[in-house]
Amino acid sequence: MxxxxxxxxxxxxxxxxxxxxxxxxxxxxxxxxxxxxxxxxxxxxxxxxxxxxxxxxxxxxxxxxxxxxxxxxxxxxxxxxxxxxxxxxxxxxxxxxxxxxxxxxxxxxxxxxxxxxxxxxxxxxxxxxxxxxLGGPPAESRSEKLLRHASALTTAGTEWELNERASCAAREVSGLSAAVLLLTDPTAGLRLGAPARAPGELESRIRAELVEAGEVPLGRIMARAHRHGAAYTLGEPGQPPVADYLPLVRAGVRTLVAVPVGPPDSGGVLLVADERLGRPDPTTVNLMELLAGQAWTCLDRLRTLARLRERASSDPLTGLGHAGPFGERIATATPGRTALLAIDVDGFKSVNDTYGHQAGDQVLVGLARALQGALRHGDELYRTGGDEFVAVVEVGQPGEAVGVAERLVEAARGVGRTISVGVALPRRGEPPESTLRRADEALYVVKRQGRDGVRLAAA
Missing domain, CATH: 3.30.450.40 (GAF domain)
Structure with a gap:
C-alpha cells in the first residue's frame, strides 16, 4: 500500500x-x-x-x-x-x-x-x-543539502574557496541556475566573489554586466539588500524591475532572490537567479538566508585569522616583516647570491630624547616607506629592532648588493635622515646568523667612520 x-x-x-x-x-x-x-x-x-x-x-x-x-x-x-x-x-x-x-x-x-x-x-x-x-530511493531534501553545504563552508581554507562553495550551495539548494556573491573587501572595496569552477551562461553574463556596471550600481544593489532585507521576484510577467536591478535584467535574469550577507559595512549580498520566469517560495528565501548567515560566519572567521596572521608576522608600526619571518627568510639564503643588508638609523636616539617617541615613530614610518621604495621588485625589507632594519636581496655579484645599499642611503637622505649599511653575502656552509653578524660588523665600521655610508663585509 x-x-x-x-x-x-x-x-x-x-x-x-x-x-x-x-x-x-x-x-x-x-x-x-x-x-x-x-x-x-x-x-x-x-x-x-x-x-x-x-x-x-x-x-x-x-x-x-x-x-x-x-x-x-x-x-x-x-x-x-x-x-x-x-x-x-x-x-x-x-x-x-x-x-x-x-x-x-x-x-x-x-x-x-x-x-x-x-x-x-x-x-x-x-x-x-x-x-x-516507487521511483527509487528518496532524493536529498533541500534542508539536507543545506546542512551538507554548511559543513563544507566551515572547512574552506581561503576566502576564494568559501565564495565558490557558497555559490554552489545557493544554486543546488534553491534550484536556480546562477548564484553570485557581491562582497565588500576591507581593502579593495566592492568586488565579486569567486566564480563557479564551470559557470553557466547566465552566471557568466551576470558577472560581466556587474563588472561593466561599476561600483556605484553595485553599491545600490548592496544597499538595497541591507536596507530592506531579503527580496525575491513573484514570477509574474510584465512587472517592471526597479532601476537597481537593471544590470541583472540586461544579463537575462527573470527570477531573482537577493539576500544580505553580514553587516552593511563589511558584508555583501547573495544574488541567486534564473533566466526562466519562476516563483521562489518563502521557504527557499529562508534557506538562502540561512546559507548567507553561515557563509558570513565562515568569511568573518577567515578574515579574522588573516588579520591575526598578518599581525603575527609583521611589525605593527611600519607594516614590515619582523624578526620571525626574517629568520624564516634567511634560512633559505643562497650562498654567494643572497645578500643581507644590515641598516641602522643614524642619530635616532636623539630624536626620541628631543622630540619624544611619537616623533620617533613618525620618522621610522617615513623611513621604512622610503627604503621600500628604493628596493627592487623581489627585494625584502624587515624591521628587526627599534631603529634596525635588514634588507634581503638576491644578487649576481657583491657589487650589485653594494649598489642596492647605496640607493637605500640616498632614499634616506631624501626624507632628511641618514643611515649606515653593512653588506654581507653568505659563505658556503655559513649559518645565516653568522652572515648577519658580519653585516652588523661592517655596519659598525661605517658608524665609526662617520656614518651615512655603506661597507661590504669581507667575503
Whole structure:
C-alpha cells in the first residue's frame, strides 16, 4: 500500500517489529551518506553513516550481509545502546543486484540468528524491488543539502574557496541556475566573489554586466539588500524591475532572490537567479538566508585569522616583516647570491630624547616607506629592532648588493635622515646568523667612520 519509498521502508520496519524482538532500521544511500529513513524499537539511531563506516557501511559497500553473534568482537560495530549483543545486517538490493542501502536488526538478548538472517534477506529483497517500483530511493531534501553545504563552508581554507562553495550551495539548494556573491573587501572595496569552477551562461553574463556596471550600481544593489532585507521576484510577467536591478535584467535574469550577507559595512549580498520566469517560495528565501548567515560566519572567521596572521608576522608600526619571518627568510639564503643588508638609523636616539617617541615613530614610518621604495621588485625589507632594519636581496655579484645599499642611503637622505649599511653575502656552509653578524660588523665600521655610508663585509 506504500505510495513512496519512505512509506515502504517505514511499513517494513513496523511489520518486522511486530514479530522480531529486535531494534530495526533501514538506511538508504542518499547523496554520499547512508541515511536512516525508518526505524523502530531503538532508543537512539545514527541519522547518517558514512558508507565506509561501521558494520552497515561494510555491508553496503560489499553488498554482502553479515551475522554478528557478539558485537563486542566486531571492530566495526557502532554502539547505539549499551545492551546490544548481536545483530544481523543485510543489503537492500535493487532487482539488478545493486545496493540501495541496508536492513539492520539488533538484539539485546540470546537469539538464534540463522532464521532471522534468512527472513531479513527475503524482506530486504522485497523492499528493494518495491523501492525501485516507487521511483527509487528518496532524493536529498533541500534542508539536507543545506546542512551538507554548511559543513563544507566551515572547512574552506581561503576566502576564494568559501565564495565558490557558497555559490554552489545557493544554486543546488534553491534550484536556480546562477548564484553570485557581491562582497565588500576591507581593502579593495566592492568586488565579486569567486566564480563557479564551470559557470553557466547566465552566471557568466551576470558577472560581466556587474563588472561593466561599476561600483556605484553595485553599491545600490548592496544597499538595497541591507536596507530592506531579503527580496525575491513573484514570477509574474510584465512587472517592471526597479532601476537597481537593471544590470541583472540586461544579463537575462527573470527570477531573482537577493539576500544580505553580514553587516552593511563589511558584508555583501547573495544574488541567486534564473533566466526562466519562476516563483521562489518563502521557504527557499529562508534557506538562502540561512546559507548567507553561515557563509558570513565562515568569511568573518577567515578574515579574522588573516588579520591575526598578518599581525603575527609583521611589525605593527611600519607594516614590515619582523624578526620571525626574517629568520624564516634567511634560512633559505643562497650562498654567494643572497645578500643581507644590515641598516641602522643614524642619530635616532636623539630624536626620541628631543622630540619624544611619537616623533620617533613618525620618522621610522617615513623611513621604512622610503627604503621600500628604493628596493627592487623581489627585494625584502624587515624591521628587526627599534631603529634596525635588514634588507634581503638576491644578487649576481657583491657589487650589485653594494649598489642596492647605496640607493637605500640616498632614499634616506631624501626624507632628511641618514643611515649606515653593512653588506654581507653568505659563505658556503655559513649559518645565516653568522652572515648577519658580519653585516652588523661592517655596519659598525661605517658608524665609526662617520656614518651615512655603506661597507661590504669581507667575503
Amino acid at each position: 506504500a505510495s513512496t519509498a519512505l512509506e515502504a521502508c517505514q511499513s517494513t520496519v513496523t511489520a518486522l517489529g511486530r514479530y522480531v524482538p529486535a531494534t530495526i532500521s533501514v538506511l538508504l544511500h542518499v547523496h554520499d551518506r547512508l541515511r536512516c529513513v525508518a526505524a523502530t524499537g531503538s532508543w537512539q539511531v545514527f541519522s547518517t553513516v558514512s558508507p565506509e563506516q561501521g558494520i552497515v557501511g561494510r555491508v553496503y559497500s560489499t553488498g554482502t550481509g553479515v551475522t554478528v553473534p557478539a558485537v563486542a568482537d566486531d571492530p566495526d560495530y557502532l554502539p547505539v545502546r549499551p545492551d546490544v549483543v548481536a545483530e544481523v545486517c543485510v543489503p537492500v538490493l535493487d532487482p539488478a543486484g545493486r545496493p540501495l542501502g541496508v536492513l539492520h536488526l539488533q538484539w539485546s538478548g540470546p537469539v538464534e540468528l540463522g532464521p532471522w538472517r534468512e527472513t531479513a534477506e527475503r524482506v530486504a529483497a522485497r523492499l528493494g524491488a518495491r523501492i525501485i517500483a
